[in-house]
Amino acid sequence: MGHRYIGSKSKIVNNVVSKISELTPQNSTVTDLMCGTASVSVALREKGYNVIANDLMTYSYHHAITGLKFHKYPSFEKAVDFIDKLFNHDELDPFNISPYDKIINALSNIKPIKGYFWKEFSLDGNPKNTSKPRNYFSSHNAAKIDGIRAALSRLHSSACLTAPEYSLLQHDLLMATNDIANIAGTYGHHLAKLSGRAKDDIRLSPSKLLLKRDTENHKVYKGYAEDISKLISCDLCYIDPPYMKRQYAANYHVLETLARGDEPEATGVSGLRPWRDQYSNFCTKTKIRDSFRKIIDNMSCSRYLISYSEDGLLSMDNFIDLLTPYGDVYIDEFEHTRYRSNRSSLGQNLTEYLIHLETN
Ligand SMILES: C[S@@+](CC[C@H](N)C(=O)[O-])C[C@H]1O[C@@H](n2cnc3c(N)ncnc32)[C@H](O)[C@@H]1O
Known part of the structure; x- marks a missing residue:
């Protein structure tokens, strides 16, 4: 049994969470702004973070509640x-x-x-x-x-x-x-x-279920990241947009x-x-930048980590141009096996990026 979800981070969740651990200590508040299957939200909870999960889709809301909101069966x-x-x-x-x-x-x-x-x-x-x-x-x-x-x-x-x-x-x-x-x-x-x-x-x-007596520390929203960001104050915001x-x-x-x-x-x-x-504006090349800007302008947060892939609509140079006006940008990259639908003719390996923005 499993999720069949494009862009799910279940296979590389350890890379993502270990990067987050480098940037912010346990017990701090981390947002998973486009949480999808909630794989990253659950791993963050497991590590001891306070998690704010959000996605546009209703099914993601149910996944996130399941992963974050139980302390007993x-x-x-x-x-x-x-x-x-x-x-x-x-x-x-x-x-x-x-x-x-x-x-x-x-x-x-x-x-x-x-x-x-x-x-x-x-x-x-x-x-x-x-x-x-x-x-x-x-x-x-x-x-x-x-x-x-x-x-x-x-x-x-x-x-x-x-x-x-x-x-x-x-x-x-x-x-x-x-x-x-x-x-x-x-x-x-x-x-x-x-x-x-x-x-x-x-x-x-x-x-x-992941059972911990911390359910009050987590919040789940359902809505556009561009809007929900106004409601959020956190130590680090992880963004895993469609690419x-x-x-x-x-x-x-x-x-x-x-x-x-x-x-x-x-x-x-x-x-x-x-x-x-x-x-989603993140699926249209001409709209992505404005949506990122809205999120960063709206949210009370100074540290962002963005997942992106070499298949994505924006290049790493595009990201540097977009984010540099806000502060310092650092990019990590690693290889992983591509999610492929049965018919896909794309190659096996894919470079994934973790883009870290530290705002001024
Ligand atoms: C790459 S997937 C996230 C995968 C997730 N990290 C996981 O491990 O399952 C991208 C997600 O962004 C959501 N999304 C797209 N545009 C959005 C927006 N403007 N606001 C909030 N969520 C959005 C999609 O519904 C999708 O679940």
């Missing part, structure tokens, strides 16, 4: 009726397992529904705006996802879940969905034929729909939701 106290009704005693011994395991089991036993995901995103579906089914999921998996979505929405609207419990279960559904999606890397397209793991049945599994033209909102639209729990109008061959409200 949740009790799911108000969902006991739901659990009692659906828990399968033949699969698990109810006396030896946690409430979290029980609710995962109960959700896994939910009845499939031929709902929005089945209709818009499955092999046997009949999408509203196009004649050809969109083959993102097997018919069984899409109906199962619809069943779980309906249960989560009922539990949420009847206040049977705390906010972190809701985010945790959304995170688990996102992870399970990623595992069986019939895609070559992103949700920009689905594959023509159901292949590989997409043929398996979807399986929800409980996450291994290519591909918009995350368009490439992960199915995950965003899961995370929001809504049923938007899906259009075209790929079934895109309306996504312009999550358009």
Whole structure:
């Protein structure tokens, strides 16, 4: 099980965190301004930092809450009726397992529904705006996802879940969905034929949570970095922007729909939701500089660390021109293995940069 996310720093998280450790001591406050899967946020928490996580996408919000906001496994106290009704005693011994395991089991036993995901995103579906089914999921998996979505929405609207419990279960559904999606890397397209793991049945599994009595030290936001930066005061801000033209909102639209729990109008061959409200300036060469300037002007912070890659829209010279007016700029580089979608013809290795700005 894992994230399939362009630009995820999970493989190089140690490089990033060890650079941050050189620049600011543990216990200081570090922002992960475009946190994505929250891999860096979680590693920072593990190291003893106070973390402020933010991203534009709703799924990232659920990932960050899951990684930062638990000090013990949740009790799911108000969902006991739901659990009692659906828990399968033949699969698990109810006396030896946690409430979290029980609710995962109960959700896994939910009845499939031929709902929005089945209709818009499955092999046997009949999408509203196009004649050809969109083959993102097997018919069984899409109906199962619809069943779980309906249960989560009922539990949420009847206040049977705390906010972190809701985010945790959304995170688990996102992870399970990623595992069986019939895609070559992103949700920009689905594959023509159901292949590989997409043929398996979807399986929800409980996450291994990082448990520490520090949850009050962390904050999670969801919004544009350019705006959220006004609210933030921190010792170091780590920025890991998109570095290519591909918009995350368009490439992960199915995950965003899961995370929001809504049923938007899906259009075209790929079934895109309306996504312009999550358009990122960092994917457009002419807009990136202004967005960086806004962040630095708005935030109460004097130290920045930016991840970027040799594939990126800006060169290191562009960064030096952009950042030098603010202070001193230092650049580290290292090699790592490129994230490649199945179809990519790009080479194996990639130079990653860590750009450090110390403002005057
Ligand atoms: C390279 S990914 C970050 C990966 C992350 N460090 C990880 O390890 O998963 C870039 C992220 O920037 C987010 N993003 C793009 N533009 C943004 C903006 N203007 N404000 C906030 N987040 C933005 C995207 O949603 C995406 O999650």
